[in-house]
Amino acid sequence: MKKIAVFTSGGDSPGMNACIRSVVRTGIYEGLEVYGINRGYEGMIEGDIKLMKSSSVSNIVQRGGTILKSARSMEFKTPEGRKKAYDNLVTLGIEGLVAIGGDGTFTGAKVFHEEFGIPTVGCPGTIDNDIYGTDYTIGFDTAVNTALDAIDKIRDTAAAHDRIFFVEVMGRDAGFIAIESGIGGGAEFVMVPETQTDLNAVVKSLREPKASSIIVVAEGDELGNAEVIMQLVKEKIKDDTKDFKVTTLGHIQRGGAPTARDRVLGARCGMGAVRGLLAGETGCMSGVINNELVYTPFSECIGQHKPLHPDHLSLLDILRI
Numbered sequence: 427m428k429k430i431a432v433f434t435s436g437g438d439s440p441g442m443n444a445c446i447r448s449v450v451r452t453g454i455y456e457g458l459e460v461y462g463i464n465r466g467y468e469g470m471i472e473g474d475i476k477l478m479k480s481s482s483v484s485n486i487v488q489r490g491g492t493i494l495k496s497a498r499s500m501e502f503k504t505p506e507g508r509k510k511a512y513d514n515l516v517t518l519g520i521e522g523l524v525a526i527g528g529d530g531t532f533t534g535a536k537v538f539h540e541e542f543g544i545p546t547v548g549c550p551g552t553i554d555n556d557i558y559g560t561d562y563t564i565g566f567d568t569a570v571n572t573a574l575d576a577i578d579k580i581r582d583t584a585a586a587h588d589r590i591f592f593v594e595v596m597g598r599d600a601g602f603i604a605i606e607s608g609i610g611g612g613a614e615f616v617m618v619p620e621t622q623t624d625l626n627a628v629v630k631s632l633r634e635p636k637a638s639s640i641i642v643v644a645e646g647d648e649l650g651n652a653e654v655i656m657q658l659v660k661e662k663i664k665d666d667t668k669d670f671k672v673t674t675l676g677h678i679q680r681g682g683a684p685t686a687r688d689r690v691l692g693a694r695c696g697m698g699a700v701r702g703l704l705a706g707e708t709g710c711m712s713g714v715i716n717n718e719l720v721y722t723p724f725s726e727c728i729g730q731h732k733p734l735h736p737d738h739l740s741l742l743d744i745l746r747i
């Protein structure tokens with residue numbers, strides 16, 4: 427193998443740049459030419475691909491976002507789009523791919539790999555932490571700490587004005603950001619898609635003689651977003667003296683300088699992806715479990731739901747007493 431290419435796809439996440447840097451420099455270290463594909467599968471289809479040098483990835487490790495840009499590509503979901511992408515890779519002589527992204531990215535990579543057989547290894551880049559085959563995803567730690575910082579600040583106003591705040595955090599199908607920022611921020615309640623939300627329990631806790639409360643809601647909660655849940659609680663509680671507020675944290679969770687953990691995880695997974703390709707690994711993701719680099723087939727990464735840790739769920743009940 428002489429030429430490989432790297433791309434980022436799906437939602438950007440802090441630490442993706444550290445991962446790209448590691449892929450490029452590991453590739454060069456191992457004697458490969460490394461190409462960067464702009465805007466994920468979209469750029470692969472359009473042939474927006476350039477040769478990268480070591481200096482191409484200088485001064486990026488501390489930056490959020492992704493220097494290769496990202497996109498959600500509808501055309502790659504069609505066989506015609508994927509054929510165009512394959513033809514562009516063949517023209518450049520690219521023999522291996524590193525795909526940095528989330529479960530959608532790996533679903534696309536799996537289909538592409540099955541159709542054209544080009545060796546592919548993934549790196550888990552998403553803030554949601556919802557990928558099976560790695561303890562943490564690249565960007566999760568930064569996102570949790572950003573959410574936690576916001577919760578701490580919101581608590582100041584909640585306490586000063588005796589208000590009940592519903593804070594919505596990201597997590598399309600997963601409650602990892604909600605549960606860790608909720609435990610860390612001392613939330614009175616945390617609502618996640620993985621468990622059935624008990625509105626009566628929420629109402630009961632708010633009737634207790636507690637002046638202010640923080641309720642963290644994962645955007646993907648089965649009852650709805652924070653605004654919907656706030657209305658449901660308000661209707662049930664029927665107490666005009668309570669002052670309810672909703673804060674949606676949104677994309678601030680995806681931006682900013684990555685934490686040390688995300689930079690190191692990104693670098694490690696990137697190195698693992700290149701070394702994996704050279705060792706014949708393909709159709710799999712390079713992740714870290716119990717502090718060891720491991721390769722997990724894409725089919726398992728996307729086919730299995732990573733559960734919340736039972737200790738974290740227990741803590742939600744214990745710590746709010």
Ligand SMILES: Nc1ncnc2c1ncn2[C@@H]1O[C@H](COP(=O)(O)OP(=O)(O)OP(=O)(O)O)[C@@H](O)[C@H]1O
Pocket residue numbers: 435436437438467497498499500502503504527528529530531532533534535537551552553554
């Ligand atoms: N079934 C599929 N077939 C082909 N390509 C796919 C498929 N599913 C997803 N993709 C490609 O992968 C891209 C990224 O997927 P998606 O938008 O779901 O983000 P993601 O990788 O899950 O990241 P995040 O978790 O941060 O949102 C899609 O825009 C699409 O181009």
Ligand SMILES: O=P(O)(O)OC[C@H]1O[C@](O)(CO)[C@@H](O)[C@@H]1O
Pocket residue numbers: 437528552553554596597598645680
């Ligand atoms: O930036 P977009 O495309 O609106 O995507 C938002 C989604 O991406 C994520 O940040 C990562 O999957 C989710 O938590 C969120 O629902």
